[in-house]
Amino acid sequence: MPSPLPETESASHLDLIVEMTGDFVQSHDVEATLHLGLERIAKRLGAEAASLFLVDEDTGELVCRANIGPVDVRGLRLSPGTGIVGRTIDLGVPQLVKDTRRDPDFARSIDAATGFETRSILCAPMSARGQRLGAIELFNKVSGDAFTQTDSRLLQALAASSALALINARLVADMAEQQSLKRELELAAEIQRAMLPGELPGDSPIHGINLAASGVSGDFYEIMPLADGRIAFAIGDVAGKGMKASLLMAKTASLFRCLVKREAGPGAVLAAINSEMLETRMPGMFVTMAAGVFDPAMGRVTLAIAGHEPPLLLKDGIFTPIEGDMPPLGIAVELFADGCPESVVDLDGGCLYLFTDGLTEARSRHDGMLENEGARALLQSFADLPAGLRLDSVVRSLDDSGSLRDDITLVVIEDRRERPPISETAEFERRYPARPDELSSIRAAVGGAARAMGCGESMVGDVVLAVDEACQNIIRHAYRGTDGDIVVHLNRDNDRLVIRLMDFAPAVDVAKIQPRPLDEVRPGGLGTHLMRSIMDHVDFLAPPPGIGNLLQMVKRIDPT
Template identity: 30%
Template sequence: MAQQSQIDDFLLLQRVAQRISSILDLDALLEQIVDDVAQTFGYTRSAILLLAPGGREVVIAAVRGWTSHYHVKGERFPASAGMIGHVVQTGKTCYAPDVSRNPYYMVSEASTRSEVDIPITARGQLIGVFNAQHPNLDAFPPPRLQLLEALAGHLGVAIANARLFERERKEKERMLQELAEARAIQSRLFPKQPPQVPRFRISGLSQPCLAVGGDWYDYIQLPGGRVAVVVGDVAGKGTGAALLMASTRSILRLHAEHGGSPSAVLTAVNRVLLADLPTAKFITMIYAVLDPERGTLTFANAGHLPPILVDASGSRPLIAKPELPLGVRAGTYSDQELTLMPASRLFLYSDGVIEARNAALEEYGELRLLQHLATPLASVESLLQDVLAHAQGEPVRDDITIVAVEALV
């Protein structure tokens, strides 16, 4: 009989340990443990009570076996009352082999003759009490008390792990919700549709490597039927870069409304950013103005990758005098003008295009870019798909933005 009791004890602890490692739902875990204890040892009543925030009350987290003075899950009691209150105050097990002789005992079931209340601790702090009651006198011999105290130790670990998991889950949900909201806000900052320009077609896309990013493109209607086309790239990724992107977009639009040349607009934006940008942050940008009546496109480049012109002679980058990114130091920018002949195309893009890598760490690179854009049907969509095909399923490590200006035949 004693040997069978020891086996039962061992198997109970084994089951509890298995549940602790496999169940992170605190409610489900405690309910299963209370059930198992009651069924294994025949305790008529058992419960797990957790200390409420502030420590002035205990709350029933799982309960079995009450028939009178019925208690339910969620019910609260003063943390100073009864044997449970004594455990809360002392942090030590309170065992009453005969409840009628225990000064702390408070009647909950008339049939109870013996009761034990064991502290549940985590990281040295009392977080709850395990309660078991029996209709027989002295129903908890020393070996059983040791087992239940070991069980309470396991419970402390389980409760601490489950609470940590729950906090992390809620924090993750909060962060995902905030990222989703940020993504929705940022997506509204991108053009909803391209502008309708006589004799030209404009298209663009942007794909952040994270939920939000620092790349962006924009179209701005200007006086005289002209259209400004912008591609920018804030140093960095994620939410911080997205915030700087939104701020820079607003500053740029404010100065673009004055209708100045691309170089004048970038010079004015740079002046504002120098006073506002955090240390070590900068922004590369191409600001171009398309004049459909003249068939020209004039642009200024603030440290961005050069545009690529595709015409009858092939595809080639438009290399100009190097200019510093915005927010680095005071200075001016220069304009470059070109005439877009019918069937010619101009592509603006961010460094996420050429820096996309495959599993062999081979970058997409400028050569592949020029080769792809030289094909007659190349577009912003086809370029993005070619870049992703090169990556072969590897995650893109930087935002990808592409804009095309095409002179129609």
């Protein structure tokens, strides 16, 4: 059993350990502190040279991070397990080599390369809390003697103290880095919030809201009044989260603000943004986006969509999605060569909702993930509130018990024009282009008019279905793909609802418009059966001058 150290020598060694630990705790430069600690250890143990190796966390290599002696080997990298230092780290116990000529693991190539003659080595592992950090290696006693077991015990204590201090220093550095990153994220989030539109007056026809899943958001929206009285708007969602997504979000929003002032329409704006993104592309990054221009005087929206969630038109309690078939921005250039297709949407007293997929992926407080139907029901439940409060209420109703799955952004555009109310005795008449994409507007308007004239919800559904079928027949069979219009007229005659549909196509041969037998399996002819089964009377009347065909449908009003 080794004899104990003299009391004065033990106290001196303890003072060195305390001194080195204090240096590590107070230091802001780990590299400099490692060098200072190694210098003190070499001096105390009388070594000609010393090296401190740390394990590279990524490669497992042993890297010389501090060095004392005639030859500077800092930066030297050894493969895992190489030499006596590698053996020390692998075994986790000190290695005392009194004569390097007799040790098969001694790496003579280093002496050959540096000219330093290594006679004896003392090496102790740096490990603490189960972590193998590296090792401290001493070379040759200045006195010419070999290292002793007493030296080994002291070096082991000093190495363990250095390891613990190094771990603490790394933790302090990590905390400082995290605090710095937190401050940077807070600043980035503050800049992002400043980029979003400010608070809008309550009578603004467009309102928006953004809720970030983390400190910074990959979503954005923009609302910009134009010189001619129209209002430009956009909503976007950058693929991914965090700082990288927020930078691309800032770039895209800035491009929109710049381009919308000079490009002719939202389709051209999206095409220009796509071109710019592809020139400075971030691999794996893209943006879904919808942009448009709203004319408050006409209640009309011109809309372009690039890979974004279909906006929802809400009129008379009916949601109609506005689909787009272009890919997200930043993926393909050739598809945007002719710009991005535009849709014209007449709000006609309704409102248009635009949102990111964070809404459909959010969770309600009681029913789990919203998905499409849940999102529509949530929007409908707050439809009577003012627009700004409505969006805020939608966001507040989401489940906030945990972090959001994704950023959530909502924009609503309202037609605020004054319209005369429809009474039970009023007439309703509007003219629509004879195109399939107008059918959703026709259905919504007819449903609202029938409801205002006293029809119950069940009857409203029947009336909308019959009118939709009749309009499809006009488009398909009367106009046969040519341009034209349909006039839709409704009025209440005592307890009857009278519907008249007029077109300007060539007159049809009424005798040839006969419903085919229901058991005959082939396309066509069932629409007439449907209309006659729903309505009380379906008749072609003699049209007034200038009208091609006049179809009248009558049904007794059922208020239930």
